[in-house]
Amino acid sequence: MESRLSRPLKIKCSYMRPLSLKISVPQPCAQSWDSMSPEGAGRFCGNCNKVVVDFTGLSDSQIVEILSDTSSRYCGRFNTTQLDRMLVAEKPAASLLPAVIITALLMTAGGVTTATPTNAIAIDTVQHVTGTVKDNSGNPLPGATVTLKGTAFKALTDSVGNYKLSVPPSLAGKDLILVFAFVGFDIQEMLVNAQYREGHMLKTELTSARTGLTEVVVCEPTRWQKLRHKSKKLWRWK
Incomplete structure (x- = not known):
């Protein structure tokens, strides 16, 4: 059928x-x-x-x-x-x-065999977490990744830093951990309470990552270092 x-x-x-x-x-x-x-x-x-x-x-x-x-x-x-x-x-x-x-919303797949009749099933609906991601200066971060930790569910922020992340029915009513990542910024995790996330726009501020760069200083060789270098060259040619 x-x-x-x-x-x-x-x-x-x-x-x-x-x-x-x-x-x-x-x-x-x-x-x-x-x-x-x-x-x-x-x-x-x-x-x-x-x-x-x-x-x-x-x-x-x-x-x-x-x-x-x-x-x-x-x-x-x-x-x-x-x-x-x-x-x-x-x-x-x-x-x-x-x-x-x-x-x-429904969908169509032709030629699928009818399943064996079963008892009534529980209905699960997908919930969402919404929010915005900015830097420590208050500027939006478009293209930041928001991931539901431990799952493959993720979302990207839009041009103004907003996102909408799907939450699977198996995690409905549970506290969640969101992971925020953006190039050049420290990765940040946020614990989101199940009751608080309903109807609230989460706000996340990322901090610029420290690059660890050090200044390179070129020093003038001393008189003794110059003489030592010349003597090595003379011995090399003998």
């Missing part, structure tokens, strides 16, 4: 008994499911910079229950049989708006 990952996705939900919704994929994304690296409840898409959840093995009720949460944005993988039709939940949701439209 063919499966599909979508983008951008529109989900129309109607408040009724039972609750139902319809998923459509007007603009598929090019990245394939197989090329993504495993992450949390699904796989991480570098194109969308999000975790893509596999919905292909879920029932209509499970999909409706997950996507009816309008406070979150999701990336997901769907079968073509799950698209462009009404998905009906067996049990109505406890609280929903009369009508909602959820916009999510």
Whole structure:
């Protein structure tokens, strides 16, 4: 059975008994499911910079229950049989708006076999750390590297020194260590509290590295050194 990952996705939900919704994929994304690296409840898409959840093995009720949460944005993988039709939940949701439209990012990969049906899965969303990097004079440092220590997640600062670094779901709610690096400056590490980073713009100031250069002084040889040098030359010619 063919499966599909979508983008951008529109989900129309109607408040009724039972609750139902319809998923459509007007603009598929090019990245394939197989090329993504495993992450949390699904796989991480570098194109969308999000975790893509596999919905292909879920029932209509499970999909409706997950996507009816309008406070979150999701990336997901769907079968073509799950698209462009009404998905009906067996049990109505406890609280929903009369009508909602959820916009999510999804992607497409043709010819993928349907996964074996499983229980409902937990949804992970990628968080971000934002901030700015400057030198000790207050000037922005464009092109500085910001790395999440112990991982491959990194970001570069823009022309005004700002950055946006993705945090994988496995580290959500945990304290992080960020590593800042720029040519000609000392490498700096920063411990970022999990609660503080939400909604805060971090500010980092890098210090110029000491080069360790020493001044070279040319000294005039003494009279004795000159005579000694001449005598060595005479003995060499004999």
